[in-house]
Amino acid sequence: MLADTIAAVATPPGEGGIGIVRLSGSEAVAIASKIFQPRRGPDFAASRSHTLRLGVIVDPATGETVDEVLACIMRAPRSYTAEDVVEINCHGGPLAVARVLQLALRHGARLAEPGEFTRRAFLNGRLDLAQAEAVLDVIRARSSQGLAAAVGQLQGKLSQKITEINDLLTGVLAAIEASLDFPEEVGEVSAGELDKLRQAREEVKKLLATWEEGRLLNEGLKIAIVGRPNVGKSSLLNALLRQERAIVSQIPGTTRDTIEETLLLGGFACRLIDTAGLRETADTLESIGVARTRQAVKEADLVLMVVDLSTGILPEDERILEEVAGKTLIVVGNKVDLVGEKKTGLAAFAGLYPRVAISAREGRGLDELAQRVKEIVLGGKAVRRRGDPLLTRARHRDALEKCLEHLNAAIAAWEEGIPGDLIAIDLWAARDFLGEITGATAREDLLDRIFSDFCIGK
Ligand code: GDP
Ligand code: ZN
Incomplete structure (x- = not known):
């Protein structure tokens, strides 16, 4: 449920310059106000949005000062989750951060599940599903090209393309349904609508053709030395x-003694x-x-x-x-x-x-x-202009392939003069598969799978 307020440490474990505890939900400001005392100025709850306040975290039960921090409110809907968000910037030691989180949990917050902040951003319409997945891809990007692709997707380039295709199909469906409902007034569906379908199919094919490059960017190029x-x-x-070495050492999970190593070759992540x-x-x-x-x-x-x-x-x-x-x-x-x-x-x-x-x-x-x-x-992959969207996830590819199957069926049926109501069934199905990519028609279990990949705090 969305009403409760979640909290988690948003920075990686271990020592760092700062460690951030993040709260999101309707009670975020109230909870933070119980444990954070600004050094000067108005009460924390009266803070301006997106403004850092200096102060201390105090355990109300003991009066003990836990850490000196900077705290910031980002009020709904102008926040990552589109809910009220409070971020508390602690000193980066693991203990300070853990104790601040513990206080937040003791005063009404619930520990966030993996990816729950991003999931809320999705459920609140701040991001669509492809963009939410791109958050993870940006975090995990291992090469500059991979990062550029992920950022493009986060900015909605893929979603925009999917929406364009979806709009074409919606237009055709509307024309078919009008002619079914009002055959007298509207008459036959015009040939121009069939052209729109063909155009949609071309766009789907163009996206599918970027999969190979996208997969390499996302997963890395597998290279065997023989x-x-x-x-x-x-x-x-x-x-x-x-x-x-400088780049490799920042990639988690690579150890010296494995026979598989990840590194950059020609700007591409390679395994x-x-x-x-x-x-x-x-x-x-x-x-x-x-x-x-x-x-x-x-x-x-x-x-x-x-x-x-x-x-x-x-x-x-x-x-x-x-x-x-x-x-x-x-x-x-x-x-x-x-x-x-x-x-x-x-x-x-x-x-x-x-x-x-x-x-x-x-x-x-x-x-x-x-x-x-x-x-x-x-080589031979010049199908995509720089900055054009590309498919980096098998999930997107699978959905688009199913979409293409239904588009092919619809177009073939149309060409054979099969009645409009049968064509419409395929078009609805094609649209559903587009919706799986952006999340418009994604089911709960799919969301669970996608967001469980995230770490806690993201
Ligand atoms: P592998 O069995 O194919 O993995 O070969 P190694 O990497 O273990 O190398 C075998 C031997 O060739 C070692 O003694 C290396 O020091 C030597 N070696 C590897 N690369 C070079 C090179 O570029 N020049 C020279 N002179 N010796 C090399
Ligand atoms: Zn060897």
Whole structure:
């Protein structure tokens, strides 16, 4: 229910410059007023909206001062949730923040569930569902391109496009229903309405065509590093990590000892898997290692096939290349530092595949490798102009595909002269699937699933 007031810590756990306790709901100001005393000026409840007040948090039960803070009221509807919101900026120690939260809970607030602030923003019409999901994507963005896409979606670019398509369908439905209800006055539905349907279908197809790029931005590009032992696969991974260390260290969940690492290559978040690592960790179960390597290759968007330029191409390299042929592939000639400008056979081996000579040891050629990756990600995907909306979530893609099915059925029926009331059924269904994206027709369980992905406090 929406009437109660929720509270949570909105900043990450641990020590920081500040820690924020956030309250939202009709009692937010009243609850905060019980525990916050402004240093000077009017009572807290009489504060101007969106204005920081300096003061202290005091436990009313003991009179003890818990922390010196800055507190701010953001009055409905001009707040994140469109309810009254109070944010209390504490000193960033975990204890101060926890005690302020505890006081808020003791004085009438309820601990927020994961994503509940954003869910309220959605339920109160501040954000639609695609925008609410974009909040999470902005938080989790791992590359500048991914961030730009998420921010665009948060600003409503995808929602706007969906609404445009929806409006086309609504117009056609209105025309069909008018002709069904008042056949005398309105007559047949004009051919122009069919054109509108076709236009809507084109727009849906255009959006669907952005999925591949959007998925890469959201999930990251999966890259498998393959090659025979000692060509330098692990060294390559480490060299790339060294180069990106500053960025990588900010990504939670990456640890030094995994064989999968996330890093930026050519501006794209990439998940690199050292397939030799797979084998090395399964020494006694060599066959499992091989099976896992095959699986990693199968799932990869891109394979880096590493060869050792100092030994030259060996039969085993040929054999591995055969195995990964058909994948999107870059041939990486490593240890160029040992061979200088000598002829290496790399070009003949790589054939039509893009190739790059590097030295993992000296860090040479890594920029060129990143450039090749970028070309491959962007290659042949010029369907989208910069800033146009794109699909980054499987949920959106699935809904649009269903929408497309119904549009195809409606258009085919129309072309065959099938009566309007049957066409209308497909159009209603198509609209429902559009509504799933923006949340207009989303069911409760879908909302639960989406918002449970969020952390508490967001
Ligand atoms: P992997 O088995 O393919 O993972 O290969 P490693 O990364 O473990 O490297 C095998 C050996 O090659 C190690 O002794 C590395 O120091 C060496 N090595 C890796 N990259 C280079 C390089 O660019 N130049 C030189 N000279 N040696 C390298
Ligand atoms: Zn290795």
